[in-house]
Amino acid sequence: MKNVKILDCTLRDGGRIIDCAFPDSHIKGITKGLTNAKIDIVELGFLRGNIEYSGNSTFFNEVEQFKPFIPENKGNTMYVAFADYGKEYGMWDFSKLPECDGISITGIRIGYRKKDLHDAVEIFELVKAKGYTLFIQGVDSLSYTDKEMLEAIEIINQVKPYSFGVVDTYGAMYKDDVIHYYNLVDYNLNEDIAIDFHSHNNLQLSFSFSQEVIELSKGKREIILDATLEGVGKGTGNLNSELIMDFLIRKKYYNYDLDVLLDTIDEYLHWIKEEHSWDYTIPYAMAGIYSSHANNIIYLNEKHKLRTKDIKQIISMIEPQKRKRYDYDNIESLYLEYLDLDINDQESLKILQKKLENQRILILVPGASIGENREVIQDFINRENPVVISVNFIADIELPPERSFVFYGNPRRYLKDKKSLEGRCVIVSSNVVEATTETIVVNYNGLVKRGVKYFDNSVIILLNLLKKVGFEQIVFAGFDGFEEGKKNYIDASYESNRYEKNYNQINNDLTILLKEFANTLKDKHTVQFLTGSRFSGIFK
Numbered sequence: 001m002k003n004v005k006i007l008d009c010t011l012r013d014g015g016r017i018i019d020c021a022f023p024d025s026h027i028k029g030i031t032k033g034l035t036n037a038k039i040d041i042v043e044l045g046f047l048r049g050n051i052e053y054s055g056n057s058t059f060f061n062e063v064e065q066f067k068p069f070i071p072e073n074k075g076n077t078m079y080v081a082f083a084d085y086g087k088e089y090g091m092w093d094f095s096k097l098p099e100c101d102g103i104s105i106t107g108i109r110i111g112y113r114k115k116d117l118h119d120a121v122e123i124f125e126l127v128k129a130k131g132y133t134l135f136i137q138g139v140d141s142l143s144y145t146d147k148e149m150l151e152a153i154e155i156i157n158q159v160k161p162y163s164f165g166v167v168d169t170y171g172a173m174y175k176d177d178v179i180h181y182y183n184l185v186d187y188n189l190n191e192d193i194a195i196d197f198h199s200h201n202n203l204q205l206s207f208s209f210s211q212e213v214i215e216l217s218k219g220k221r222e223i224i225l226d227a228t229l230e231g232v233g234k235g236t237g238n239l240n241s242e243l244i245m246d247f248l249i250r251k252k253y254y255n256y257d258l259d260v261l262l263d264t265i266d267e268y269l270h271w272i273k274e275e276h277s278w279d280y281t282i283p284y285a286m287a288g289i290y291s292s293h294a295n296n297i298i299y300l301n302e303k304h305k306l307r308t309k310d311i312k313q314i315i316s317m318i319e320p321q322k323r324k325r326y327d328y329d330n331i332e333s334l335y336l337e338y339l340d341l342d343i344n345d346q347e348s349l350k351i352l353q354k355k356l357e358n359q360r361i362l363i364l365v366p367g368a369s370i371g372e373n374r375e376v377i378q379d380f381i382n383r384e385n386p387v388v389i390s391v392n393f394i395a396d397i398e399l400p401p402e403r404s405f406v407f408y409g410n411p412r413r414y415l416k417d418k419k420s421l422e423g424r425c426v427i428v429s430s431n432v433v434e435a436t437t438e439t440i441v442v443n444y445n446g447l448v449k450r451g452v453k454y455f456d457n458s459v460i461i462l463l464n465l466l467k468k469v470g471f472e473q474i475v476f477a478g479f480d481g482f483e484e485g486k487k488n489y490i491d492a493s494y495e496s497n498r499y500e501k502n503y504n505q506i507n508n509d510l511t512i513l514l515k516e517f518a519n520t521l522k523d524k525h526t527v528q529f530l531t532g533s534r535f536s537g538i539f540k
Contacts, residue, residue, distance in 0.1 A: 011042075040078065070104065085111065109135035111139055118155070128161075207244065226238065227241040283311050364377070371490045387404070393413065426440065429441075453505060474526070
C-alpha cells in the first residue's frame with residue numbers, strides 16, 4: 001500500500017523567510033512545477049485576517065484570491081490554504097468562507113494552540129460543512145502530556161478531519177519523541193484519519209524523522225509529510241521535498257517526477273538562497289534544544305553579536321512557555337541581567353584548582369542534621385583531614401584554617417554573615433554582587449543549568465564549580481532535603497514559611513539536578529553522605 005503523501009508548504013511555511021513576498025509569477029511557477037512533479041498536496045499560502053492583499057504575496061484574505069495560481073491541469077494534486085486559529089495570530093474571518101467550488105482551494109489546514117482546541121471545534125465543523133477537506137494541526141506536540149494528547153485525540157475523532165498533525169514546531173524533537181508521539185496518536189486516532197508529520201530542521205533530523213514515520217506507519221496508516229523545496233524556511237528550515245521525494249521513488253517505488261522538482265528549485269529558489277540563509281547554525285540548534293521561537297535567536301544574534309554559549313544561556317533564562325513566543329523587551333532585560341552576572345573567572349578557577357583538585361572535600365550544608373551529628377562530623381574532620389566547604393553559613397565546628405572555605409551562592413545569606421567573614425577564605429558566585437575584593441568570585445552564568453524552577457540552589461552551583469576545578473571525593477553533611485512541618489535548618493532564622501508549600505518542588509528539582517551531576521561523574525569520583533539525606537540514593 002502506498003500510504004505516504006507529500007504536502008509541499010514552500011509557499012506558506014517556507015515563505016516565512018521572506019515574509020511570504022513571492023512574486024505572482026513565482027507563485028504560479030512553483031505551483032505548476034509541484035503539480036507536474038506529482039506532489040500530492042500543495043499549500044498555496046496563508047488565509048489571514050489582518051492583511052490587505054494586493055498581490056505578490058502568499059498572505060491571502062479571500063478564498064477567491066487563490067484561483068489564479070491553480071494550474072488548469074491539476075492532475076491528482078490537491079490545493080490547500082493554512083489558517084491559524086486565534087485572534088492574536090491574525091485569524092481569518094471564517095464567516096466569509098464560501099462553499100467549496102472545486103475551482104479554488106479544496107482543503108484548509110487549521111493550526112490551533114493547545115488552549116484553543118475546544119473553541120476551535122465550531123470552525124472545524126464549519127470548514128467541513130462548506131465542503132472543504134479539513135486538516136487539523138495541533139501546534140507544538142512536544143508540549144502535550146500523554147493525558148492532554150489523548151484528550152485532544154478524543155475531540156479529533158469526533159470531528160473526523162482528513163488529517164491530524166504531529167508537529168515539531170520548534171525543531172526540538174529527538175527520535176524517541178517522534179516514536180512516542182506517533183505511536184500515541186496512531187494507537188488512539190481513528191484509523192481513517194491521516195497523521196500529518198510536520199518537522200523543523202534545527203537539529204538536522206527532519207529527513208531521518210520522515211523515514212522513521214514512514215516505517216512506523218507499517219504501510220497501513222495514511223501519513224502526510226510536510227516539506228519545502230530545498231528545505232526553505234525560517235531558521236534552519238524544513239524537511240526537503242526533493243530528499244523525501246527521492247527516498248520514496250528509490251526505496252518505496254513512488255511515481256513522482258524528481259527532475260521536474262529539481263528544475264523548479266533551479267528556476268525559483270536561487271534568488272531566495274542568494275539573499276537569505278536557512279542553513280544549520282549552532283544558535284538555531286539552541287532554539288531546538290530549548291524549544292524556543294527562532295526570532296529569539298535572530299534578535300540576540302543580530303543585535304548583540306553574542307557568542308553561541310551566551311545565546312544558549314540567555315535563551316535558557318526565558319521561562320519555557322515564554323520561549324515559544326518572542327518578546328524583545330523581555331529578552332533585552334534578560335540580556336542586561338546576564339551581562340551583570342557574567343565575569344571572566346579564569347584566574348579564580350586556577351586558584352581553586354590548585355587548592356581543590358584531587359582532594360577529598362567535605363561539604364557542610366546548614367541542614368538540621370548538622371547539629372544532631374556534630375561529634376561525628378568533627379571526628380571525620382580530625383581523622384580524614386578533608387578540605388571543608390561550608391555552604392551559605394559559618395559552621396560552628398573546629399575547622400583547619402588552611403583547608404576550609406565558605407561558599408555563598410545566596411546574596412541574602414552572604415549579607416547576613418558578611419561581618420563575620422573576616423579572615424576566612426570566601427568563595428562567591430557572581431550573583432553575590434555585594435562581595436568584597438578579598439573574595440574569590442566565580443562566574444554564576446557558567447555554573448547554573450536552567451531548566452527547572454529552583455535551578456539556582458547553592459549546593460548545585462558549588463557542585464558544578466567542583467566539577468570544573470576537579471576533586472577526588474565529595475562527602476556531604478547536613479544536605480538533608482526539605483520536609484513540611486519539620487525543622488529543616490540548623491539555624492531557625494533560615495526557616496521560611498513562605499517556601500514551605502514549595503518543598504516538594506524544591507526536592508524534585510534538586511533530585512533532577514543531582515541525577516544530572518551524578519551522570520557526569522567519572523568512575524574515580526565518588527559522592528558519599530556523612531549524615532542522613534533524602535538524596536543519598538542518587539549516588540549509590
